[in-house]
Amino acid sequence: MKVFRYSQARSIEGAVRAGATGTFLAGGTTLVDLMKLDVLQPPAVVDINGLPLDRVETLPGGGVRIGALVRNSDLANHEAVKTNYAVLSEALLSGASPQLRNMATTGGNLLQKTRCYYYRDTNYACNKRQPGSGCAALDGFNRIHAVLGGSDRCVATHPSDMAVAMMALEATVHVQGPKGERAIALDQFYLVPGNTPDRENVLLPGELITHVTLAALAGGTRSRYIKLRDRAQYEFALASAAVAVSMSGRRIQRVRIAFGGVGTKPWRSREAEYALEGHDAGTENFRRAADAAMADAKPLKYNGFKIELAKRALVRTLEETTQAA
Numbered sequence: 226m227k228v229f230r231y232s233q234a235r236s237i238e239g240a241v242r243a244g245a246t247g248t249f250l251a252g253g254t255t256l257v258d259l260m261k262l263d264v265l266q267p268p269a270v271v272d273i274n275g276l277p278l279d280r281v282e283t284l285p286g287g288g289v290r291i292g293a294l295v296r297n298s299d300l301a302n303h304e305a306v307k308t309n310y311a312v313l314s315e316a317l318l319s320g321a322s323p324q325l326r327n328m329a330t331t332g333g334n335l336l337q338k339t340r341c342y343y344y345r346d347t348n349y350a351c352n353k354r355q356p357g358s359g360c361a362a363l364d365g366f367n368r369i370h371a372v373l374g375g376s377d378r379c380v381a382t383h384p385s386d387m388a389v390a391m392m393a394l395e396a397t398v399h400v401q402g403p404k405g406e407r408a409i410a411l412d413q414f415y416l417v418p419g420n421t422p423d424r425e426n427v428l429l430p431g432e433l434i435t436h437v438t439l440a441a442l443a444g445g446t447r448s449r450y451i452k453l454r455d456r457a458q459y460e461f462a463l464a465s466a467a468v469a470v471s472m473s474g475r476r477i478q479r480v481r482i483a484f485g486g487v488g489t490k491p492w493r494s495r496e497a498e499y500a501l502e503g504h505d506a507g508t509e510n511f512r513r514a515a516d517a518a519m520a521d522a523k524p525l526k527y528n529g530f531k532i533e534l535a536k537r538a539l540v541r542t543l544e545e546t547t548q549a550a
Contacts, residue, residue: 226260230269234276237401237435243271245403245431250274251294252328254321255337263347264338264354278332278435281305287441293332293434297387298323300331310439312448312467316390319452322459332434334387335398335414336426340461341370341381352378353422360422363525369463372522372531374489379422380525382486383415384461389485390450392493393467394439402432411437415490425490443479446471449546452485453538462486464535466542475505477547482518487535494518497539506547511540 230247234240240249247269250256259265278292281303289305300306301317321329343349343361350359362370362380370380388411396411415426428434442448452465465485471478480501484492497518504510515536522532 227263227266229260229267231272232269233272233274237276237278237433240271240273240276240433241402241431243269244433247271249332249433251330251333252296253333254325254329255333259338259345262345264345273433284438284441289439291331291437291439293330293436295331297321297326297329297331297334300387301326309442310390310394310448312393312450312469313387313390313439315450316386316452316465316467319450319465320386331387331437334385335391335434335437337385339381340384342366344381353381353418353425356421356423366527367525368527369461370525370528371489372487372519372524372528372535373484373492374417375523376418376420376422378420379418379489381418381422381489383425383488383490385491386450386452386462386465386485388415388491389465389483390448390467391437391439392483392491393448393469393481394442395481397438397440398434399436399438400428400432401435402429404429406435408438411491412493417489442469443471446479447546449542451538451542451545453534454486464531464538466535466538468539468542468546470543470546472506472547475507475547477501477504477506482514482539484518484535484539487522487531496520501543506543508540508544511543512536514543515539 248267250270250272279294280292282290297317301314307314344351349361371382398409448469450467452462454460462485467483470480482494482497497514500514500517519532
């Protein structure tokens, strides 16, 4: 670990000023690990744990406001979240371990770094870690890597479960920076690697996530998250699916679908949504939607199985969600 400056932010404005040349520290469950590995070497670390950003609040007319420092455990077990946004509670509880969920924060979860082993091992080339150095995963052991959204520069997956659920819930990320405040739809927050895999989102230097908002869901909306992985606990997704659906009888009126484990960002599938809206719930239609979702998938040498796995994850999630309706 390299020498760095450490400071504690006393206000959001102070954090923004200090963060312009440093990195924010919240739960630290990923940042500290990566600093120890010399993957990240920030010149300054700004501790934001003292800021008043640790509350979940219900909003007038429905919806919730989730502070950036709300711990994953608290969010998963919040009554409004369990009742109205089951997909989010399920996604959070499927991630990491209880100890890590007690530390990890909402903002940090959105920004967590990939688990690509080539990114985390400085002996290998990684364009995300060192632009222009190459991507060892392309010709290496790429079983855990992306089949959607990759490029010839990077095929690393985004590891978050929470962000996948929030994508299906059409969350909005609120940030404050040197130029003031702005709200960013989560679907526009993440960037695919393209030619700049080191830039993962649209945040500008010094911008701090302050909270996330979820709009109220239509009455009767059901939601579900299913995660498929190598072992049942403490494991990242090989493929996961988040679904929020509202129905009239057996007819799907509105559905939002997102995948984890298969994309370079939490992957919303409008193709699958278009294939389902206005149609009856049923396995045949679910399979057709799954095929549409994976139509542009590009497998690598070792991860082609993810395409079928993601399809099955979506079909199962839709079946369980609509059966409950």
